[in-house]
Amino acid sequence: MSRCWGPVAMLAMLGAVAHADDDDNTAVQLHGFVSQGGLLTSANNYLAHTEHGSLEFTEAGINFTKPIDERLSVGMQLFARDLGPEGTYSAKFDWLQIDYRWKDWLGFRAGRVKVPFGLYNDFADIDAAQPVVLLPQSIYPETNRNFLLAQTGVEAYGYHSFDDLGALDYRVYTGSLYLTIPDAQGIHFSDIAVPWLVGGRVFYETPLEGLRGGLSVLAGEIDADYSYPSMPALGQLAVTLVQTNFLGSLEYAKDGILLQAEYLWSHSKTTTIAPVWTKAEGMYGLAGYRWRPWLQQTLYYSLTYPDLRQTSGRDHHQHDAAMSFRFDVGPHWLLKLEGHFLRGTAVLDPTLNDNTPRDQLQNQWWLLTAKTTVYF
């Protein structure tokens, strides 16, 4: 997924012809967004160099969808972002797919397809679709966005209504990821491959309007070689990571009220010379209310345990209490202001903090963030 400005030009041309088609139902639909944010922490650099404030928090996307007929459509979205060391504005295909909706209860997508995982994963990079700036990092870490939001493969999906008994919304998929792992702590990774990835998500929409619950599963394997450039005598070593994630979701959304809770349980087996098993946990509860059509307030509490073998000590957990305000300034423009109080250092990157070990970083810290988005 390297730079691809050719497709940008193609999208621009499609935009130019989008209004030339008189039939609303098969016309090309063009949408896009640009976001700019800022981050400031009271201590510790988080996601970028934030101790003195950072504006390295920019996102842009543009997509088109062309319905070919009642059942078949094609589309793509280009996405670029800058967030500290992540992104650097390289345009990537966020999704690129053929969609065939045979029946309401069975359709297929093929190509680069967004990964459904919980309430937010498949649109986690779309600010306009969320009530907050930073989604709960226990489930949707910003650092995963470069590779866990979409997979290349196939997906079957459907929706089946049981009338007064509610409805099921389901998706299953298999494919692969194309990812890079940056050098970290003196280790260089190469020959990275994802030989398999499989998962699914099902939501049950209850007869109580606005209430739904669901389960997501995501499992996959990553193979890679690694080496220590400072110790060339060790040569190339191999590592295999097999991970399975289960995520339970509950949501009530009605009349301006938004209540959500999710619980993640993750199990991974890392094999170098001998296998090492790790279990991780993440969870959050969120409550929001839309006071006015243009003003929504949201509170959440998020908790992460990256390794359940050890949960005490500042570097083994992350507590995050957040309050956010979303102002819909106009039909295509929004502004968000958000404050976080964090306890723990588990989500911090030592390389952003002068290689200070996590157990020596500030235990309690604040994060203030603001973001504005224009979309159409």
Place this chain on the structure above:
Amino acid sequence: MRWLVVLALVLAPAVAAEPIALHVIVNAKNPAKSVDKREVAEAFLKKRTRWDDDSAILPVDLNQKSSVRERFSRDLLGRDVASVRRYWAQIVFSGRGVAPPELGSEADVVKYVAAHAGAIGYVASGTDLTGVKVVEVE
């Protein structure tokens, strides 16, 4: 204290407007005489895309500032227009579909529904319904 008064005025619920009587309309050739409320919601959120005869359902919306749309969204979709817009942002930007067309006036909605066999729309009562028919919402 002044800022508290200002805050209260900003956050206070809007004064209840006169209720708007709505009609859900379909093409005159559509055999349906009534539709379930849940089916209407599923059709406008494009979770249900087929009529019983397997022809395509073509929902059509009014523009976002329309008071008729606000009433329709609250009463039949169970959410306000802002929530519906966020729903469509989720769908559109994750590649899962496209939103229904948004038309500028109820006359345009009637014209669209009259021209498309599978269309379904909504208008305030009193709108000229030439070429379409009203279906009862159960």
